[in-house]
Amino acid sequence: MPQLHVKNLTKYYKDVLALSDVSFAVEKGDFVGIIGPSGSGKTTLVRCINRLITATGGEICLNNDKNILEMNRSEIRKARTGIGMIFQHYNLVDRLTVIENVLHGRLGYKNTVSGVFGHYTEGEKRKALEVLGLLGLDEHVYRRCDQLSGGQKQRVGIARALVQEPEIILCDEPISSLDPGSSKKIMDYLRKIQSELGITILVNLHQVDVARTYAKRILGFNNGKLVYDGPSELLTTERIQEIYGKEAHELILN
Amino acid sequence: MSSMISAGTTAAGGAIPQHHHVRKGRIVISKVTPAKLWLRSVLAVLVFFTLYGFLTIDTAGADLPASFVQTVRYFWIMFTSPRAVASHFGMSQSAGGFPVFLSAVKVLGITLALAFLSTLTGGVVALVLGLLAARNLTNDRISNTIKGIVAFIRAVPTVLWVLIFAIGAGLGAVAAVIGMSFHTVGHLMKAYSESFEELDEGVIEALRASGAKWPHIIFQAVMPSSITSILSWTFIRFEINFAVAVAMGAAAGAGGIGFNLFMSAGYFFDIREIGYITLMILVVALLMEVIAARLKKHYQPDAL
Numbered sequence: 001m002p003q004l005h006v007k008n009l010t011k012y013y014k015d016v017l018a019l020s021d022v023s024f025a026v027e028k029g030d031f032v033g034i035i036g037p038s039g040s041g042k043t044t045l046v047r048c049i050n051r052l053i054t055a056t057g058g059e060i061c062l063n064n065d066k067n068i069l070e071m072n073r074s075e076i077r078k079a080r081t082g083i084g085m086i087f088q089h090y091n092l093v094d095r096l097t098v099i100e101n102v103l104h105g106r107l108g109y110k111n112t113v114s115g116v117f118g119h120y121t122e123g124e125k126r127k128a129l130e131v132l133g134l135l136g137l138d139e140h141v142y143r144r145c146d147q148l149s150g151g152q153k154q155r156v157g158i159a160r161a162l163v164q165e166p167e168i169i170l171c172d173e174p175i176s177s178l179d180p181g182s183s184k185k186i187m188d189y190l191r192k193i194q195s196e197l198g199i200t201i202l203v204n205l206h207q208v209d210v211a212r213t214y215a216k217r218i219l220g221f222n223n224g225k226l227v228y229d230g231p232s233e234l235l236t237t238e239r240i241q242e243i244y245g246k247e248a249h250e251l252i253l254n
Numbered sequence: 255m256s257s258m259i260s261a262g263t264t265a266a267g268g269a270i271p272q273h274h275h276v277r278k279g280r281i282v283i284s285k286v287t288p289a290k291l292w293l294r295s296v297l298a299v300l301v302f303f304t305l306y307g308f309l310t311i312d313t314a315g316a317d318l319p320a321s322f323v324q325t326v327r328y329f330w331i332m333f334t335s336p337r338a339v340a341s342h343f344g345m346s347q348s349a350g351g352f353p354v355f356l357s358a359v360k361v362l363g364i365t366l367a368l369a370f371l372s373t374l375t376g377g378v379v380a381l382v383l384g385l386l387a388a389r390n391l392t393n394d395r396i397s398n399t400i401k402g403i404v405a406f407i408r409a410v411p412t413v414l415w416v417l418i419f420a421i422g423a424g425l426g427a428v429a430a431v432i433g434m435s436f437h438t439v440g441h442l443m444k445a446y447s448e449s450f451e452e453l454d455e456g457v458i459e460a461l462r463a464s465g466a467k468w469p470h471i472i473f474q475a476v477m478p479s480s481i482t483s484i485l486s487w488t489f490i491r492f493e494i495n496f497a498v499a500v501a502m503g504a505a506a507g508a509g510g511i512g513f514n515l516f517m518s519a520g521y522f523f524d525i526r527e528i529g530y531i532t533l534m535i536l537v538v539a540l541l542m543e544v545i546a547a548r549l550k551k552h553y554q555p556d557a558l
Contacts, residue, residue: 050463080465091460093475104474108465115470157460164464 001064003028003200004049004168009058011044011224018044019055020224026202028167031194033215033232034204037244040221042204046170049202050083051076062168081108084161084169084199088176090153094146098137098156101145102128105163124163131162135189151182158189162197169193171203175210187214208240332529339527342514358511362534365503365510369495372431376438377488383439384446385472390455401447408440412498416506430508434498438491445491449483450476482550489546496542500535511535 002025011019019041026032034042047053049060051068060068068079084105092101106124107115114120120128132141135155145153154174161169171190175183191214194201205211211218212232220228220235220243228239275281340349343357386392387400407415416433423429453476461471477484503512511531518527 052459052463077465077467080463083463085460085463087456087460089454089456091454091456093457093478095478095481104461104466105464107461107467107470107474110470112467112469115467116473118474160460160464 002026003030003063004202005059005061005064006049007059007061009045009048009060010056011041011048011053012056017224019048022058022224022226024219024226024229026168026200028200029194029198030217031191031201031215032203032217032219033211034202034219034221035206035208035211035243036221038206040243041224042221043172045221046085046172046202046204049170050080050085077108081164082167084164084166086154086157086161086169086171086174088173090150090157092145092153092156092160095144097142097144098132098148098159099125099128099141101156102132102159102163105160108164127165128159128163131159134162135159149182150178151185154178154182154186155189158186158193162193162199166199168200168202171201173204173206176206183210190214208235208244328525332525333533334529335526336529336533337526338530339522339524342517342522342524342527358514358531358534361509361514362511362538365499365512366496366538368427368430368434368499368502368508368510369492372434372438372499373488373492373495375431376435377442377491379435380439380442380446381484383443384450385476387443387447388450388476389447390451390453390458391468391472391476397447400443404440404443407436408444410437412437413501413505416502416508420506425507427508430499430502430506433506434495434502437498438495441494442487442491445487446480446484449480449487452483453479486546486550489542489549493539493542493546496538 004026006025007023009019009022010017022041022045034045036042044053048055049068051071055069058069062068062079062082065079066075068076071079093104100118103118103120103124106120106128110120129138129141132138135158137152137155137159140148140152145156148156157174158169169190174190175186178186187210190201190203193199203211203215205215212235215232218228218230218232218235219226220239222243222245227242228235337351338354338358340347340354343354343361345354345357383400383404387397387404389397412434414433415436416430419432419436420426420429423432457475457479458471461475466474499508499510500512500515502508503510503514504516505512507513511534515528515531515535518524518531
């Protein structure tokens with residue numbers, strides 16, 4: 001029984017086709033890398049899963065639940081609490097402290113009043129500290145986020161996703177703004193989260209080698225179509241050429 | 255001409271000479287555009303009218319140099335020997351300097367209260383409208399509607415609003431506060447919504463992705479990010495409203511120090527009292543400036 005089921009997903013931006021009849025399924029605890037050239041639909045796909053973007057047609061089911069495309073406002077809100085998300089530009093509130101940002105991950109569980117005033121339970125705060133410890137951010141709990149480095153900010157982003165206690169984490173190019181050292185650290189944390197906490201990871205990547213190293217399974221997109229779906233070991237040079245086009249392969253592989 | 259160009263370009267590395275860069279044997283570095291021509295003609299017209307105005311001014315036979323000296327002398331008296339007349343501030347003639355000062359401060363307090371009340375009323379309304387008008391927080395239709403209405407409110411000058419409300423409320427403090435609040439809404443709504451719009455779209459997206467509600471996003475991300483600019487805009491408006499309240503005291507009978515200033519200037523012709531009141535207003539304005547700077551420093555320590 002797959003955890004995430006995507007069937008015939010299609011997305012049009014006005015008349016531009018961004019996703020064309022995409023179907024795949026993800027098992028619980030998978031580490032899936034999504035690759036493809038810019039504009040191939042990677043970002044659109046990831047945002048369709050938690051409906052930050054509403055797909056034009058198709059079906060997305062989490063745990064065999066209701067189709068995410070057909071959910072109403074409160075249902076989608078509830079579904080989103082189970083889906084963490086990590087962004088390229090971290091998307092933290094710079095003026096707030098690390099722990100305040102991490103606790104934002106709990107807002108989906110809050111009613112309007114307690115969320116507005118930022119009243120979190122002791123349990124939630126303990127969970128936030130625990131997650132920050134896991135990501136090696138104990139010393140920075142009360143630092144303002146604009147004082148952190150890029151790698152630290154991304155770890156805060158991961159902590160915010162983890163504190164949601166999600167079953168699945170979507171990552172939209174999590175390392176595209178980071179230097180190689182920080183990138184490796186972030187990818188290692190994602191692997192740890194997948195292997196130790198059993199959380200499914202779906203990660204958009206621009207770096208084919210990184211995708212091959214970390215992901216067990218690769219989804220390759222070209223022009224809105226899913227052109228490769230298989231284990232990372234079988235991602236041969238020819239397959240990469242299919243995804244990125246002939247000219248790209250030298251640059252990518254060397 | 256061409257020999258000059260080729261000499262220049264050979265030295266620079268032999269670029270192809272382009273003749274439209276040269277006019278009357280000189281290299282042109284700025285292009286004459288229609289916009290520039292317009293600007294120049296407008297400036298020329300302004301210069302003409304300024305000169306014309308000065309040359310044809312009706313001095314009513316006054317001796318200009320002597321009048322100038324007299325003006326400077328009056329200003330000197332105004333600001334070097336200010337004093338208040340006790341009876342003008344509702345005190346008995348025998349009252350000493352300090353009680354008169356206190357009663358002047360009380361009158362000044364009324365002006366400050368007018369400014370405070372209209373900033374508060376206008377600010378609260380502007381905050382709500384600002385949230386609804388920020389393009390990243392609502393849809394375009396609501397945003398455009400609110401911005402359109404508020405642009406109209408802002409286009410009408412404060413005094414006019416006060417006089418409009420004077421129809422219903424009568425000339426006085428009530429009309430002044432309502433009218434000033436109106437224009438405050440116009441000003442602050444624009445300032446607030448623009449600072450809300452500065453917030454990175456990604457932050458809103460991140461909170462939406464975690465299942466947060468609209469009010470959560472407003473109070474947990476939008477407000478903390480823009481509190482500094484909201485605060486400083488509000489305070490700037492308070493300063494403006496203080497100045498307007500002084501004028502309204504005279505023009506709309508709203509009371510306060512403005513009314514006393516109006517009386518000393520237009521009724522008692524008391525230069526020294528005008529100086530007294532002006533200095534008081536100046537001190538308050540300076541104080542507000544200092545407080546504004548402090549507030550900014552407190553809420554944005556790393557901006558220095």
